[in-house]
């Protein structure tokens with residue numbers, strides 16, 4: 001990303017409560033305009049329902065804008081488990097905020113609970129990824145948000161998030177390099193320690 005990007009990773013993120021309800025009619029009108037702009041006929045048979053379909057699809061694809069990490073990291077248990085918990089290969093579909101085309105791949109989310117051993121349900125880690133993936137995104141910000149929300153809510157001793165994605169904006173257009181993968185990571189607390197980090201990484205890389 002260029003330094004002059006209008007959407008740097010540090011862009012302040014609006015809270016779900018500050019975002020107006022999804023405007024399906026507006027999305028539909030915009031898709032119709034887009035079809036006209038590219039030279040299509042939105043009235044032809046195959047396209048007649050497309051603006052409404054796309055509006056419904058966008059509601060789903062961007063549903064994370066109206067969710068917060070607190071909404072999904074609800075279930076916590078005090079199991080007294082103080083060792084590393086890692087869920088790997090969580091499938092991710094997100095949308096590049098520069099081109100509004102998908103980027104997709106996997107996320108690996110690990111943490112070391114705090115001394116009380118407070119942990120969350122495993123599925124909640126995958127739900128957390130969804131909250132941040134279902135927004136117009138850049139991969140770096142998504143990775144950071146996943147890590148920081150875990151830190152804030154579970155107060156674990158350490159967190160490691162690794163995301164590996166192919167960006168379709170680099171595959172199907174622009175530089176046209178299909179198959180390249182971008183890897184981002186965010187490491188917090190004791191996961192920064194060499195041995196702990198190495199253990200997490202070997203679990204991620206191991207088959």
Ligand SMILES: Nc1nc2c(ncn2[C@@H]2O[C@H](COP(=O)(O)OP(=O)(O)OP(=O)(O)O)[C@@H](O)[C@H]2O)c(=O)[nH]1
Nearest residue numbers: 001002096097098137138139140167169170174175
């Ligand atoms: N750092 C980062 N860059 C991204 C991400 N998604 C897309 N980009 C990049 O955002 C940049 C936008 O660059 P611009 O020069 O403004 O746009 P463009 O002319 O469409 O650029 P090209 O893709 O090179 O054709 C491109 O280099 C994309 O590869 C992401 O998640 N993280």
Ligand SMILES: [Zn+2]
Nearest residue numbers: 096098099169
């Ligand atoms: Zn892009």
